[in-house]
Amino acid sequence: MSAAAFALVDWGTTSFRAWACAADGTVLTERRAPDGLTAVTDGDFAGVLERHLAAMGVGAGVPAVLCGMVGSRTGWTEAAYLPVPTVLEGLANRATAVSCAGRPVHVLPGLAQHGEAPDVMRGEETQLLGVVAEGFDDGLVCMPGTHSKWVRLEGGTVSGFATFMTGELFQLLRSHSILKQAVETDARLQPDDPGFAEGLALGLGRPSEVTNALFALRAGWLLEGIPPARQSARLSGLLIGLEFAGAMARLGRPTRVALLASGPIASLYEAAFEAAGLRLDRRLDADLCVRHGLLSAARSLHPDRSSP
C-alpha cells in the first residue's frame, strides 16, 4: 500500500467522512463516522481528527484538508465566508489553517451571498469545486437535500445561488404537524408513485396554493381515505415542485443543468426535471464530487505532494 499524500475530510453537523488519498488521487482508505460537530465534546476537534486519521493509518506529517460545518462559528475554527461571485479554484487560497500536533490542517471557507436575497453555503462550495473538476463549469447545478441549493456557474465562477428548505419542511410536516397521521413517515418514496407526480404538477404549476395543498393532504386522507403512503409521495412532489418553480423564478431557466445527488433522492429529482421540462446535461455523485473538490484544494495547497 502506498503512503497517503493527503487526508480529505468532509465534516458536517452530524457526520464525519474522511479519505486517505495517494498523490495521484487514488483512495487508499475511507472512513465514515457519526462524529459530527454535535458529537465533539470540549471543542476537541484535533483529538477527534487525530483518532480517525490514526485508525486510517495516515501518518503524522500528512496534510489534511477539511470542509463543511467544521468551518462555522460553532465548529473548530471560523473560516470566513467568501462573497459571491467567487472563482471556485481560488477556494484553497482562502482556507484557514489550524494548528494540529504539527500536521498541516486547512479548513475551506463557505460562500455568502449578500444583498436582497441573502444566502449561505458551507460544504457545497467544495462539492462545486469537484463539479468543475468533472468538467461542468457553466449552467445551473441542483443539489437536493435538507436545504437544497441551486447554483449558477459561469466559467467556474459561482455567480449566484439560492437555498430552498425543501427537505427540512418535508420532515417537519410529516413528524410535527397536523399532517402526521395523514402522511406515512416510513414510506420509501418512489418517483413512479402517482401521488408524487400529482404533487409535482401542483407545486410547479400552482405554487401560491401550497399551504392549501398541505391541508388538503389531511382532508383527502380524512374524507376520501387516500392512503398515507400516497400522501407522503404527494407531499414530497409538492415541495420539490415548489422548489423547481422557485429556482426558475430566482435563477432563470437554464440552458445547461447538472444534478448533484447521492442515493434515492436522485431519482426523485430526475423525475422532477422531466416534469419541469428540463433536460439534464449531467448527473453527478455528491460523494464523489466532495472528494474531488477536497483533492483539488489539497493539490493547490500542497503542490509539492501532488506529483509522486
Next chain:
Amino acid sequence: MSAAAFALVDWGTTSFRAWACAADGTVLTERRAPDGLTAVTDGDFAGVLERHLAAMGVGAGVPAVLCGMVGSRTGWTEAAYLPVPTVLEGLANRATAVSCAGRPVHVLPGLAQHGEAPDVMRGEETQLLGVVAEGFDDGLVCMPGTHSKWVRLEGGTVSGFATFMTGELFQLLRSHSILKQAVETDARLQPDDPGFAEGLALGLGRPSEVTNALFALRAGWLLEGIPPARQSARLSGLLIGLEFAGAMARLGRPTRVALLASGPIASLYEAAFEAAGLRLDRRLDADLCVRHGLLSAARSLHPDRSSP
C-alpha cells in the same frame, strides 16, 4: 336575572366556551375553560358539560347546542360533515342529538368539500351562520387562524372554501426549524413593522420563492445581523401574503369581502388586505359570530323557546 333559554357551547380541541342566553339572545353568563377535547378523560363529555352548566346556573331542562371538534370522530359524537354547497340556515336540521341526563343536547355538523381540492371545517360553519345573521351573505369571508379558512358565500350558501396552514407553519418554523435562532419567538407582531410589509410583498408577489425566502431569514440574520424580531414579522408577512395569493388563485378575486377575526391577528390581516389591494367590506368579531351562529341554530331547533 331571567332564566336561561339556551346554553350555547363552542367546544374545540383545547378550549371550552359557553354562554347562557335568554330567549331574546341576551347573554346571561359566559364561561371559558381549558377543558378542550384533549382534557376530557374517559369520554365523559356529559359530565364536563353538566359541571360547567351547573356552575353557570343553567337548569336541568335547558337545551344546549354545541359546535366545534366535539362533533369529530375523537369528540363526543361524530356529527357527519355536510357536503358543500350547503345552505347555512339548514345546519341546525342536520344536528346530531346526544343523550345527556334528560337535557336536549345537539351537536352541529361540520362542512366537507369533496373532489379535487378536498377540505373540511368544524366550528367555522357555525361562525359563518353568525356572519349570515349579521347580514353578510354574499362574497368571501376570511377567517385567520392556525388553519385559516377562506369561504365563498352565495346568498347564505357556502359554495366553496379553502384552508391554509398559515398559523401552524408559523409556529412550526419558529419553534422547530433551523430558523428558531433567527426568528424571535416571543415577539409581539405589529402590522407597522417594516419586516411585516416586506414579507407580505414577497409572499403576495413571488409565492413560488417562499421556501427560499424562509432560508433567507436565517441567512439575513447570520450575514447582515437582522434582528430576530424583524425576521419574525417578516415570516408572518411572508406566510400571510402567500395565503392571500393562494386564496385569490383558488377562489377568485372577490367583489365583497369580510374579515372574521378576534384579537391582534385582525390588525395583521387588515394590513394584508390593504397590501393585496382588497377593500374590506366588513370586519366581524369571531367570538361574537360563533355565539350568534349557535343562537340561530338553537332557535331553529327549539322554536317554542325563542319568543319569551
